[in-house]
Amino acid sequence: MNKGHVVFSPIAHTHPIADHCALPRGWDYWERFDREFIQASEKVVVAMMDGWTESKGVQAEILIAQALGKPVEYLEI
Numbered sequence: 001m002n003k004g005h006v007v008f009s010p011i012a013h014t015h016p017i018a019d020h021c022a023l024p025r026g027w028d029y030w031e032r033f034d035r036e037f038i039q040a041s042e043k044v045v046v047a048m049m050d051g052w053t054e055s056k057g058v059q060a061e062i063l064i065a066q067a068l069g070k071p072v073e074y075l076e077i
Contacts, residue, residue, distance in 0.1 A: 008041070010034050010057070027057045038064050043071040 001007050010030065018025060034057065038044060044065040052058050065072050 008037050009047075010037065010061070027060060030057065031060065034061055035064055038070060039068060041065075041070060043073060045073045045075050048074055048076050 010033070014030065014033065017023065023029065038061060044061060046052060046058060046062060062072055
């Protein structure tokens with residue numbers, strides 16, 4: 001965002017809402033929302049933070065992006 005990119009981070013943008021509204025935490029609930037945002041995005045950038053390879057949601061988002069023909073980039077942090 002500091003470099004002028006328009007960014008949507010599923011965890012950063014929806015976790016506060018989920019906390020405030022007592023929404024479910026699992027991928028089964030959030031898949032529909034993530035799929036819509038990925039479809040509207042030009043690419044997916046995966047932040048390679050602790051646990052990203054084990055995250056069901058991150059791995060599913062990568063597969064969704066690939067199925068939609070969206071580029072997937074990996075960002076070491």
